[in-house]
Amino acid sequence: MxxxxxxxxxxxxxxxxxxxxxxxxxxxxxxxxxxxxxxxxxxxxxxxxxxxxxxxxLPSVGVRGSVGYGRLDPQGFFGLGGANVTPFSAQASIEQPIFTGGRVxxxxxxxxxxxxxxxxxxxxxxxxxxxxxxxxxxxxxxxxxxxxxxxxxxxxxSEIARQAQARFKAGEAPSTDVAQASAxxxxxxxxxxxxxxxxxxxxxxxxxxxxxxxxxxxxxxxxxxxxxxxxxxxxxxxxxxxxxxxxxxxxxxxxxxxxxxxxxRLPTVGAFAEAGRVRDQFFPDYRANAATVGVRAAWQLYSGxxxxxxxxxxxxxxxxxxxxxxxxxxxxxxxxxxxxxxxxxxxxxxxxxxxxxxxxxxxxxxxxxxxxxxxxxxxxxxxxxxxxxxxxxxxxxxxxxxxxxxxxxxxxxxx
Missing domain, CATH: 1.20.1600.10 (Outer membrane efflux proteins (OEP))
Known part of the structure; x- marks a missing residue:
């Protein structure tokens, strides 16, 4: 066995x-x-x-601009006549939070x-x-x-059940052995x-x-x-x-x-710097450059x-x-x-x-x-x-x- x-x-x-x-x-x-x-x-x-x-x-830096093509007519203002123009504008800015009241x-x-x-x-x-x-x-x-x-x-x-069945057929074992083996x-x-x-x-x-x-x-x-x-x-x-x-x-x-x-509940304060350039914005051949440095603050006093x-x-x-x-x-x-x-x-x-x-x-x-x-x-x-x-x-x-x-x-x- x-x-x-x-x-x-x-x-x-x-x-x-x-x-x-x-x-x-x-x-x-x-x-x-x-x-x-x-x-x-x-x-x-x-x-x-x-x-x-x-x-x-941290500081945030951004650039934005636009360019187009059209016609600008000041209607004789400043003695200017109409002309085809290519209006253009560009601006760069940087801003740094100084005080956020603990938000950041x-x-x-x-x-x-x-x-x-x-x-x-x-x-x-x-x-x-x-x-x-x-x-x-x-x-x-x-x-x-x-x-x-x-x-x-x-x-x-299986082998024992087979042997029990064979002995039963030969008359050498009772049917009980066969039943037990089958069980x-x-x-x-x-x-x-x-x-x-x-x-x-x-x-x-x-x-x-x-x-x-x-x-x-x-x-x-x-x-x-x-x-x-x-x-x-x-x-x-x-x-x-x-x-x-x-x-x-x-x-x-x-x-x-x-x-x-x-x-x-507290205000926010940030420093910023901006620079910009525009062309053909208000009348033909208009030119302007700008640069600004300053501080921005916001404080919501009532929020309902x-x-x-x-x-x-x-x-x-x-x-x-x-x-x-x-x-x-x-x-x-x-x-x-x-x-x-x-x-x-x-x-x-x-x-x-x-x-x-x-x-x-x-x-x-x-x-x-x-x-x-x-x-x-x-x-x-x-x-x-x-x-x-x-x-x-x-x-x-x-x-x-x-x-x-x-x-x-x-x-x-x-x-």
């Missing part, structure tokens, strides 16, 4: 020569997954908004906060994708090995069908995330290392969590918007409540952002506690499942020997094979769950 008990675990521990590792799969997913492209684009857009906000405090500083601070939020979102998306890929990777390995185990059990069950055969077929369905779903999930077929996957790695203590994990998350970083950035953006709203309303709005937005930050910190702490303890539990469960799988395999080997020497019937071996497969499946699932939990904890910690 072939071994079917620890075959699943053996498959998870044997890597092909050119195996795709989990790190390889994550790298492929980062290059493929649309959510990462969206996060990257959001970060780039936020960087562009920072550039725009800064530009509002507030807008720049808000844009920088938006960039920080986008970077936090990008980091969180990448960590979440890594955890999802780890889960899909482990599921593919476990279900693929399960298909092989159930297929081997089906082969053995085991049906169970093996059902188990194989379920395993094949599970592996198809697992492969589809992997393919959706990674953008490639799950071929020649390497064994499960140990996964990211966890902090030594829960307190260390909570401290690390408070400092690096993308969720907290995003909430903090949103609060900074709200505060900047509030400062910008208050700045609308627009400024006051915006101040009220931004103050309320700031309070809401503060509340969301408190909520984010509480949620991240809860998540870290759950995942940290979950990882410890998953490790213990995986170790226990591996021990159970090993014991089940030893029991299967003992039963196989007893069957060979005639101490037990063939159906006893099938029962042992079935128990070994179930134990190995639990061990593989527990190992995959431990790996997934390790990646989810790393994502919560900002790793």
């Amino acid at each position: 072939r071994r079917t008990g620890l075959a699943l675990l053996a498959a998870l521990l044997a890597a092909p020569a050119s195996a795709i590792t989990l790190d390889d799969a994550i790298a492929l997913a980062l290059a493929h997954d649309p959510s990462i492209a969206v996060a990257d684009a959001a970060r780039d857009a936020a960087g562009g908004r920072v550039t725009q906000a800064r530009a509002a405090g 500083a507030a807008a720049t601070a808000g844009a920088r906060a938006g960039l920080s939020a986008a970077e936090a979102g990008r980091s969180g998306a990448r960590a979440e994708l890594a955890a999802n890929v780890a889960a899909a990777y482990g599921h593919v390995l476990a279900t693929t090995a399960m298909v092989g185990s159930w297929r081997r059990l089906l082969d053995q069950t 085991r055969l049906a169970e093996a077929r059902g188990g194989l069908a379920a395993a094949q369905g599970a592996v198809s779903a697992a492969r589809a999930r992997y393919r959706s995330l990674v953008g490639a077929e799950p071929v020649d996957l390497a064994p499960l790695p140990p996964g990211p290392a966890a902090p030594a203590t829960l307190d260390e994990a909570i401290t690390l998350a408070a400092r690096n969590s993308p969720a907290i970083a995003g909430a903090e950035a949103a609060l900074q953006a709200a505060r900047a918007a509030a400062r910008g709203a208050s700045a609308d 409540g627009r400024v006051a309303g915006r101040i009220t709005e931004t103050d309320a937005d700031t309070r809401a952002a503060e509340a969301r930050l408190r909520a984010a910190r509480a949620q991240v702490e809860e998540q870290v506690i759950t995942l940290f303890e979950g990882l410890r539990t998953a490790g213990l469960v995986a170790a226990a499942a591996a021990e159970q799988a090993s014991a089940s395999e030893q029991a299967r080997a003992s039963v196989a020997h007893e069957v060979r020497v005639g101490l037990k019937p063939q159906l006893a071996l099938l029962d042992a094979e079935r128990e070994a497969i179930a134990a190995a499946a639990r061990a593989a699932a527990a190992s995959a769950e431990r790996l997934t939990t390790a990646y989810r904890l790393a994502a919560a910690l900002g790793g």
